[in-house]
Amino acid sequence: GESVGLHLPTLSVQEGDNSIINCAYSNSASDYFIWYKQESGKGPQFIIDIRSNMDKRQGQRVTVLLNKTVKHLSLQIAATQPGDSAVYFCAENRLGDYKLSFGAGTTVTVRA
Amino acid sequence: DAGITQSPRHKVTETGTPVTLRCHQTENHRYMYWYRQDPGHGLRLIHYSYGVKDTDKGEVSDGYSVSRSKTEDFLLTLESATSSQTSVYFCATFGTENTGELFFGEGSRLTVL
Known part of the structure; x- marks a missing residue:
């Protein structure tokens, strides 16, 4: 099936x-x-989601960008803090499907 | 917080034994899911439910069965556990249908020796 992956x-x-x-x-x-x-x-x-008819959405210290032309999604975290250390997953969903597909995850480590 | 409770949180068992993991939710959500999480694979869907007695398979359903006799409970059963089923299992519910906001439980770590 279709899959989502992280770089x-x-x-x-x-x-x-x-x-x-x-x-x-x-x-x-x-x-x-x-x-x-x-x-x-x-x-x-x-954390945050974005609909396919949008290309940018902002939350608190986070921004998600969607580039449908190249099928690319990114999460930007401003002023990274130690509490941001975690594994981050992207996922995708289709209306009416109710089954999310997840990527493998990116482990973010914040250096003091 | 969608009031999701998983039990047991940790379990060690032997190959060939049956195992049942329980997910309990207090928010009356219609959709419930079981995922497994393994290094390098992210979260993979095992089974899901869209109502009482209504369930369907996910991408890694072999060796697993589920039951949902009440809205609040979703059980995952390994009829005969194998070492390849050693994993962390997460239950989830959809907070708002038609978006991507799943609420997850804290996970159940299963080790099959």
């Missing part, structure tokens, strides 16, 4: 810098793209 398995970032986590997807029929954060020993938590 890099790990990312090391200096505290205070901006982080960019990338994801490539293959299903052009997806309606929603979502980012999840998973801290050690916990379940994933929803």
Whole structure:
């Protein structure tokens, strides 16, 4: 089936810098793209999503960009903090499907 | 927080034994899911349910069965556990249908020796 993947398995970032986590997807029929954060020993938590008819959406310190031309999704975290250290997953969903497909995840480590 | 409770949180068992993992939710959500998480594979869907007694297979359903006799409970059963089923299992529900916001439980770590 269609799959969602992340470009890099790990990312090391200096505290205070901006982080960019990338994801490539293959299903052009997806309606929603979502980012999840998973801290050690916990379940994933929803961060932000974006509909396929948008190219940018901002949240608190996070921005998601969607480029449908090249099927690319990115999550930008501003002023990265130690609490941002986690595994980040992208996922995609199609309306009426109710089954999310997840990428393998990017582990973000914040250096003090 | 969608009030999702998984049990047991940790279990060690032997190959060939049956195992049942329980997911309980308090928000009356219609959709419930079981995922497994393994290094390098992210989250893979095992089975899901779209209502009481209504279930369907995910991408890695072989060796697993599920049941949903009540809205609040979704059970995952390994009839005869194998070492390849050693994993962390997550239950999830859809907070708002037709978006991407899944709520996850804290996970159940299963080790099959």
